[in-house]
Amino acid sequence: DTGVSQNPRHKITKRGQNVTFRCDPISEHNRLYWYRQTLGQGPEFLTYFQNEAQLEKSRLLSDRFSAERPKGSFSTLEIQRTEQGDSAMYLCASSLRGANYGYTFGSGTRLTVV
């Protein structure tokens, strides 16, 4: 099964440290999305890539957050100078035909900032 893979599954970090998450989408999917999910809430959109181009960024994505998809395959999401409010599940999804045909999500990376 070549679903969406996210690593690591869990990350505990101290406030102020930098963290990086990786997402490997389904291989033929050229669209990749990052979402953040806090406890008891639905996923919130962060950013969207089509191939290597970052086409949209949410206002939730402060300047401490950066995402890349250098070769149009895997993507990384980096959070610099982490804050306790960054604690959440970070979800990656990919799609072949776009949001109007649904996404396939990974299992997420749960970040805890202590």
Next chain:
Amino acid sequence: GENVEQHPSTLSVQEGDSAVIKCTYSDSASNYFPWYKQELGKGPQLIIDIRSNVGEKKDQRIAVTLNKTAKHFSLHITETQPEDSAVYFCAATLSESSASKIIFGSGTRLSIRP
């Protein structure tokens, strides 16, 4: 921007009974309405979707209805089973310029009582 409201936030039904989850959306331009199921420790999984040119869609025990005029859509699960226990999210696409993304409701935690 698009806003998706979902209720109830929690729902408990007897095994074998039906469950109904209701959502409203704000952007009349939205044209795709997926429903996702999220089990503990996993990412959301697409279970059914409906487009704006259709009023109802069924897939075995699951059905979705859409009222475009009222901007309401609903998920109906019949003959509920223990494995239906999960968090369910309604969603709608918001298409802007060349990008589109899915906006999620806040979720309904469904519990099936044996």
